Amino acid sequence: MAEAGWYLYRLEARLNDGRLVTVVVAAANEEKAFQYAESHLERDLVFRSHVAELSLVEKKSLHPGVGYAVVTAEV
Amino acid sequence: MAFKYQWKWAEDPSKLNKVELLKLNRDGLDILDDIERLAAAGHEALTDDDLQLLKWAGIYAQRPKEDGFFMMRIRVPSGVLNSRQAREVARISREYGRSLVDVTTRQCFQLHWVRIENCPEIFKRLAEVALYTYEACGDCPRNIVGNPLAGIDPHELIDTRPIVEAVQNAIWMNREFSNLPRKYKISISANIYNAAHAEINDLAFTPATKMIDGEEVVGFHVWVGGGLSSKPHMARQLDMFVRPEEVVKVAVGVTRVFRDYGYREKRHRARLKFLVADWGVEKFQEVLEGYIGKFPGRGEDKIVGWNAGYFTGVHRQKQEGLYYVGLSVPVGRMSADELEGLAELADKYGNGSLRTCNTQNILITHVPENKVEALLAEPLLKRITPFPKTFSGHAVSCTGIEFCNLALTETKERMRKIVAYLDERIPLDVPIRLHINGCPNSCGQQQIADIGLQGALVKTPEGMKEAFDIAIGGKLGPGATFNTKLKGRVPAVYVPYVLEALIAFYRDERQEGEDFHAFVRRVGVDAFQAKLDEVLAETVSG
Ligand code: HEM
Numbered sequence: 001m002a003e004a005g006w007y008l009y010r011l012e013a014r015l016n017d018g019r020l021v022t023v024v025v026a027a028a029n030e031e032k033a034f035q036y037a038e039s040h041l042e043r044d045l046v047f048r049s050h051v052a053e054l055s056l057v058e059k060k061s062l063h064p065g066v067g068y069a070v071v072t073a074e075v
Numbered sequence: 076m077a078f079k080y081q082w083k084w085a086e087d088p089s090k091l092n093k094v095e096l097l098k099l100n101r102d103g104l105d106i107l108d109d110i111e112r113l114a115a116a117g118h119e120a121l122t123d124d125d126l127q128l129l130k131w132a133g134i135y136a137q138r139p140k141e142d143g144f145f146m147m148r149i150r151v152p153s154g155v156l157n158s159r160q161a162r163e164v165a166r167i168s169r170e171y172g173r174s175l176v177d178v179t180t181r182q183c184f185q186l187h188w189v190r191i192e193n194c195p196e197i198f199k200r201l202a203e204v205a206l207y208t209y210e211a212c213g214d215c216p217r218n219i220v221g222n223p224l225a226g227i228d229p230h231e232l233i234d235t236r237p238i239v240e241a242v243q244n245a246i247w248m249n250r251e252f253s254n255l256p257r258k259y260k261i262s263i264s265a266n267i268y269n270a271a272h273a274e275i276n277d278l279a280f281t282p283a284t285k286m287i288d289g290e291e292v293v294g295f296h297v298w299v300g301g302g303l304s305s306k307p308h309m310a311r312q313l314d315m316f317v318r319p320e321e322v323v324k325v326a327v328g329v330t331r332v333f334r335d336y337g338y339r340e341k342r343h344r345a346r347l348k349f350l351v352a353d354w355g356v357e358k359f360q361e362v363l364e365g366y367i368g369k370f371p372g373r374g375e376d377k378i379v380g381w382n383a384g385y386f387t388g389v390h391r392q393k394q395e396g397l398y399y400v401g402l403s404v405p406v407g408r409m410s411a412d413e414l415e416g417l418a419e420l421a422d423k424y425g426n427g428s429l430r431t432c433n434t435q436n437i438l439i440t441h442v443p444e445n446k447v448e449a450l451l452a453e454p455l456l457k458r459i460t461p462f463p464k465t466f467s468g469h470a471v472s473c474t475g476i477e478f479c480n481l482a483l484t485e486t487k488e489r490m491r492k493i494v495a496y497l498d499e500r501i502p503l504d505v506p507i508r509l510h511i512n513g514c515p516n517s518c519g520q521q522q523i524a525d526i527g528l529q530g531a532l533v534k535t536p537e538g539m540k541e542a543f544d545i546a547i548g549g550k551l552g553p554g555a556t557f558n559t560k561l562k563g564r565v566p567a568v569y570v571p572y573v574l575e576a577l578i579a580f581y582r583d584e585r586q587e588g589e590d591f592h593a594f595v596r597r598v599g600v601d602a603f604q605a606k607l608d609e610v611l612a613e614t615v616s617g
Pocket residue numbers: 135136137146179180181182183185217218260275302303304305474478479480481516517518519520
């Protein structure tokens with residue numbers, strides 16, 4: 001069943017070196033989504049100072065199976 | 076209920092998504108039998124499944140969900156409306172919807188602030204004037220969009236009103252078609268300027284002719300698999316010519332193919348466009364012919380251009396001495412008083428007939444020549460004007476964060492400010508169509524805009540701020556293309572200045588008679604990207 005009032009958010013982080021990173025987080029609202037995304041970025045990838053821009057670009061209601069397909073590289 | 080559990084796809088439920096399982100158990104139309112009970116029990120008692128199925132009743136939870144308000148969509152097939160109907164919508168909006176009325180991109184009315192408790196009364200009153208919300212949302216045949224000028228159009232091959240009505244009668248509120256894999260959008264128009272945006276519908280009929288037995292027959296070509304959302308597709312034409320009296324047969328056939336073969340495993344791949352993309356049009360047509368038999372091959376396309384769905388101003392009808400007056404409704408929103416006022420004007424100056432447009436605007440029709448001037452002098456036509464400024468007259472906006480749970484940004488008010496600024500700063504003699512969406516879902520059809528804006532949020536030292544992606548060069552009709560997104564998200568406060576700069580680039584560099592789309596094609600998207608980079612560097616540093 002749907003997790004009442006929760007969403008799966010898709011964020012994009014543009015790094016100083018030009019790379020674009022997609023971050024997907026579940027959160028109850030947009031502020032939280034940004035916070036969680038920042039901590040994921042910091043924990044998994046880069047220092048905060050390496051992120052040039054962090055934006056939230058899509059939200060979907062949270063329920064089993066919800067997700068995003070994201071292009072990572074052209075082959 | 077007759078069809079419950081008989082569907083082919085029900086045989087292997089492991090391949091069905093959650094909504095599919097729900098729909099097998101309880102058809103979307105079953106909810107209509109429950110409305111009285113749900114209304115009596117009140118919002119608190121609604122289950123998740125009720126909320127899901129209430130879409131078939133045309134209502135959809137409004138943001139924030141917990142508050143118990145709904146948006147309500149009212150179908151207006153082909154936009155054809157009379158003053159009694161308009162007046163009733165206005166009154167319902169005043170009594171139950173805080174006096175707000177939106178005209179949508181598919182010619183519907185949309186009300187907000189509606190409570191489940193009031194739905195039985197609202198549905199009863201709408202039915203008294205032959206208006207319905209049923210199947211305006213949900214996985215079913217949505218409102219049929221059409222030529223808003225049907226029957227009065229000097230540029231139509233035939234009057235499509237009876238065809239729209241016949242198709243509606245055949246598939247709407249029909250349990251054979253109330254459980255489709257996903258929403259299903261039909262467009263029917265014989266206007267040679269593609270007034271009903273054929274390419275972005277699941278199924279579309281467009282004007283055509285064909286020589287048959289030495290005689291030129293007027294009819295339609297058929298397009299399948301179009302749609303917007305976050306993955307837009309242009310519909311593709313079948314090799315088929317359809318006489319007006321056979322449109323119903325073809326529409327029913329295509330709907331059956333979608334019902335029986337459309338994907339039901341993943342909702343994001345369920346629209347007809349995915350089946351058409353996988354099969355290709357040849358196979359689609361083969362399967363279709365299995366349902367409806369063979370048809371004559373394609374004839375001559377009669378679409379010669381695209382009017383983008385705009386009809387503002389005073390224009391001759393095909394009936395001698397009669398005029399229609401196209402009115403601009405800023406970002407599609409008016410008050411109940413305004414809609415009621417328009418109904419009065421339609422009675423006073425015309426024959427009580429109005430039309431809604433897929434550009435979120437409205438028309439008053441059947442105005443005799445000697446009454447046009449007096450109509451134009453009416454105070455209501457100061458705001459809802461037939462002569463809007465260029466930008467405000469060509470602006471489309473989705474619902475946005477005010478009422479939509481998926482929105483990241485506000486849209487309508489933002490667009491109002493943007494066009495006011497542009498009309499003030501950069502008056503132009505040719506239209507540039509701006510569309511705005513609050514997320515990637517494209518209810519505001521941003522992909523077909525000359526300049527489309529798509530909302531996002533960016534993190535700044537001062538907190539979250541609204542920002543927009545800009546896409547340029549969309550168009551339907553001959554040479555149809557979706558617009559191309561430029562790189563660089565623009566903070567909302569800079570959007571008016573950035574647009575001003577991009578539009579000035581067009582104004583200064585265009586050739587004689589070159590419209591915005593042709594200009595983008597000639598100079599290329601890269602030239603606009605360079606311009607955007609330059610402006611962003613200036614605005615951000617300056
Ligand atoms: C679940 C995600 C949604 C998707 C993918 C979606 C997508 C779309 C698309 C592609 C259109 C069509 C434009 C066209 O074909 O002409 C549309 C229409 C529309 N959508 Fe959405 N939408 C979604 C949710 C919503 C929500 C939550 C709201 C508002 C609360 C909304 C409001 C509208 C309106 C007002 C229209 C014009 C409708 C009509 O007349 O049929 N949509 N939507």
